[in-house]
Amino acid sequence: MSLRSRISAPEDEGVLEDGRLVAGYRAKLLEEIDLAEMSALSASERRTRLERVLGHLISREGPVLSTSERSRLIRRVVDEALGLGILEPLLEDASITEIMVNGPDAIFVERAGRVERLPLRFASHDQLMQTIERIVSTVNRRVDESNPMVDARLPSGERVNVIIPPLALTGATLTIRRFPRVYTLPELIGLGSLDEQMLLLLAAFVRARLNIIVAGGTGTGKTTLLNALSGIVPAHERIITIEDSAELQLQQAHVIRLESRPPNVEGKGRITIRDLVRNSLRMRPDRIIVGEVRGGETLDMLQAMSTGHDGSLATVHANSAEDALMRLQTLGSMSEVRIPFEALRDQINSAVDVVVQLGRQADGSRKITEIALLTSRGHDPFRITTVTRFETAPLTADRVVRGAYRHLPLPRSAAEKLHLAGEVLPAAYGVAPDDALDRHTREARG
Ligand SMILES: Nc1ncnc2c1ncn2[C@@H]1O[C@H](COP(=O)(O)OP(=O)(O)O)[C@@H](O)[C@H]1O
Ligand SMILES: [Mg+2]
Structure with missing residues (x-):
C-alpha cells in the first residue's frame, strides 16, 4: 500500500480530489459520444456505453491509475455526465425511497422506513447548485434568491423539492421522492x-x-x-x-x-x-x-x-x-x-x-x-x-x-x-x- 493511500481516510477521494480531472473527462466524454443516439438507449445501456468510451479515453491519454482509482474516476465522470452526479447511483437503487440532500456535505436516504446518512458529498456548494439547476430547468423553472423554493420533476417523473438559502439556513436542500413501487x-x-x-x-x-x-x-x-x-x-x-x-x-x-x-x-x-x-x-x-x-x-x-x-x-x-x-x-x-x-x-x-x-x-x-x-x-x-x-x-x-x-x-x-x-x-x-x-x-x- 502506498504512503499516499495509507494516510488517506476511507472516504478520501484520491485522484478525484482534483475536480478538474473529473470535469475534464466529462467534457471529453461529451465530445466523443453521440447524444442523439444515446437517447434511444435505456439508462443502464447508456451507462455501459459511457463507461466503455471513457475507459478508452483514460487508457489513451490519462494518468497512470490504480484499478480502484480508475473505476472510481469512471463512475464519477459517468455519473456527472448522466445528469445528477453523485445522486445517479442512488436513483438506480430500488431500495431507496427518499433521497435528501441537506447542503453539499450531508446526504441522507430512506430505506425500508429508516433514514441513514451516506458517506457521500458534493464537491462544493456550486456543484450542488449546478445539479439543482439541471433538475429545475427541465420543468422550465429557475431557482435563485428571489425564487428560492421550487417543486420540480426528474425526467423519470419523480418529484423533487428544492429550497435554498436564505430560506434554508443549512444550505441548498433537495428532497427527491422516489416513485413508490407497485404492490398488489x-x-x-x-x-x-x-x-x-x-x-x-x-x-x-x-x-x-x-x-x-x-x-x-x-x-x-x-x-x-x-x-x-x-x-x-x-x-x-x-x-x-x-x-x-x-x-x-x-x-x-x-x-x-x-x-x-x-x-x-x-x-x-x-x-x-x-x-x-x-x-x-x-x-x-x-x-x-x-x-x-x-x-x-x-x-x-x-x-x-x-x-x-x-x-x-x-x-x-x-x-x-x-x-x-x-x-x-x-x-x-x-x-x-x-x-x-x-x-x-x-x-x-x-x-x-x-x-x-x-x-x-x-x-x-x-x-x-x-x-x-x-x-x-x-x-x-x-x-x-x-x-x-x-x-x-x-x-x-x-x-x-x-x-x-x-x-x-x-x-x-x-x-x-x-x-x-x-x-x-x-x-x-x-x-x-x-x-x-x-x-x-x-x-x-x-
Ligand atoms: N404496506 C407497505 N409495506 C411496506 N412498504 C410500503 C407499504 N406501503 C408503502 N410502502 C412504501 O412506503 C413508501 C411510502 O409509500 P406511499 O404509498 O407513497 O405513502 P404515502 O402515500 O402515505 O405518503 C414507499 O416507498 C412505498 O413503497
Ligand atoms: Mg401519497
Missing part, C-alpha cells in the same frame, strides 16, 4: 399490512361501490394501498385518476390520468386538483380516484361521491379515522363555496362509507391499523364503527412489531349494501344486530 394486495398481505379476510372485505367494498377514504400520515403507504385497491375496479369501468404528481399506476385499460400543474415562471397557468375534479365530472366517469385531498377540492369530491359517482376513492392525511373525517370537514370548508360546518358534516355522512387507516410501525413496517365504517346520517355526529383493528403484541427484543388483526361485525346497514350488490361477507366478519352504539362504535363531533 396479496403482496401487501405478505408484508403483514393486512390479512386475507381484510382483502376479501375491501374487495367487496370496492366492487359494491362504497366510497373509501384511505387515511394515514406521510409515508404510511396511502398511495400504495390506493393503487392496490384500484386494481379491484372491474375492467369495463371508466376510471379517472386525479393527482398532484402522477404516482398511481393502474393496470386497467380504460384509465384517464389527470395531473395538476403548478404555475409557470410568470405565475400563470396553474391548474388545481379542484379544477380537475370539476372537469372530471363532465367526462362520464364510473369512478373518480383522487390521489390526495388537501384543500377546497374536498368539497367537490364529497359532492361527487354523494351524487352518483359512488365507488370513488381518495386519500387524506390523518392520524385516525375520526381525524380523517374532521380533516375532510376542515378541508371542505377551505372551498370558496361558503357552506356551514353542519352542512359539511351532512355532506361527509352521505359521501363517506369506509375509512381505511394506515400507520407506520416502530420497526418501519406499514400496516392497516383500522378499517372503520361511517354509519351516521344527516347532521348527526360522525358514528364510526371499527370492523377491523390491529392489536399490537408487546415488543420483543428483535423490535419487530407483531400482533393480530381483530375482525368485528359489520353494521347492518353496510352489510345490507354488500348483500344488495351481490357480495358475500368474508367468513371472519359477522353482522351486528343493529347500528346502535356498541363498544366498537364511537362518535365524533366535527
Whole structure:
C-alpha cells in the first residue's frame, strides 16, 4: 500500500480530489459520444456505453491509475455526465425511497422506513447548485434568491423539492421522492399490512361501490394501498385518476390520468386538483380516484361521491379515522363555496362509507391499523364503527412489531349494501344486530 493511500481516510477521494480531472473527462466524454443516439438507449445501456468510451479515453491519454482509482474516476465522470452526479447511483437503487440532500456535505436516504446518512458529498456548494439547476430547468423553472423554493420533476417523473438559502439556513436542500413501487394486495398481505379476510372485505367494498377514504400520515403507504385497491375496479369501468404528481399506476385499460400543474415562471397557468375534479365530472366517469385531498377540492369530491359517482376513492392525511373525517370537514370548508360546518358534516355522512387507516410501525413496517365504517346520517355526529383493528403484541427484543388483526361485525346497514350488490361477507366478519352504539362504535363531533 502506498504512503499516499495509507494516510488517506476511507472516504478520501484520491485522484478525484482534483475536480478538474473529473470535469475534464466529462467534457471529453461529451465530445466523443453521440447524444442523439444515446437517447434511444435505456439508462443502464447508456451507462455501459459511457463507461466503455471513457475507459478508452483514460487508457489513451490519462494518468497512470490504480484499478480502484480508475473505476472510481469512471463512475464519477459517468455519473456527472448522466445528469445528477453523485445522486445517479442512488436513483438506480430500488431500495431507496427518499433521497435528501441537506447542503453539499450531508446526504441522507430512506430505506425500508429508516433514514441513514451516506458517506457521500458534493464537491462544493456550486456543484450542488449546478445539479439543482439541471433538475429545475427541465420543468422550465429557475431557482435563485428571489425564487428560492421550487417543486420540480426528474425526467423519470419523480418529484423533487428544492429550497435554498436564505430560506434554508443549512444550505441548498433537495428532497427527491422516489416513485413508490407497485404492490398488489396479496403482496401487501405478505408484508403483514393486512390479512386475507381484510382483502376479501375491501374487495367487496370496492366492487359494491362504497366510497373509501384511505387515511394515514406521510409515508404510511396511502398511495400504495390506493393503487392496490384500484386494481379491484372491474375492467369495463371508466376510471379517472386525479393527482398532484402522477404516482398511481393502474393496470386497467380504460384509465384517464389527470395531473395538476403548478404555475409557470410568470405565475400563470396553474391548474388545481379542484379544477380537475370539476372537469372530471363532465367526462362520464364510473369512478373518480383522487390521489390526495388537501384543500377546497374536498368539497367537490364529497359532492361527487354523494351524487352518483359512488365507488370513488381518495386519500387524506390523518392520524385516525375520526381525524380523517374532521380533516375532510376542515378541508371542505377551505372551498370558496361558503357552506356551514353542519352542512359539511351532512355532506361527509352521505359521501363517506369506509375509512381505511394506515400507520407506520416502530420497526418501519406499514400496516392497516383500522378499517372503520361511517354509519351516521344527516347532521348527526360522525358514528364510526371499527370492523377491523390491529392489536399490537408487546415488543420483543428483535423490535419487530407483531400482533393480530381483530375482525368485528359489520353494521347492518353496510352489510345490507354488500348483500344488495351481490357480495358475500368474508367468513371472519359477522353482522351486528343493529347500528346502535356498541363498544366498537364511537362518535365524533366535527
Ligand atoms: N404496506 C407497505 N409495506 C411496506 N412498504 C410500503 C407499504 N406501503 C408503502 N410502502 C412504501 O412506503 C413508501 C411510502 O409509500 P406511499 O404509498 O407513497 O405513502 P404515502 O402515500 O402515505 O405518503 C414507499 O416507498 C412505498 O413503497
Ligand atoms: Mg401519497
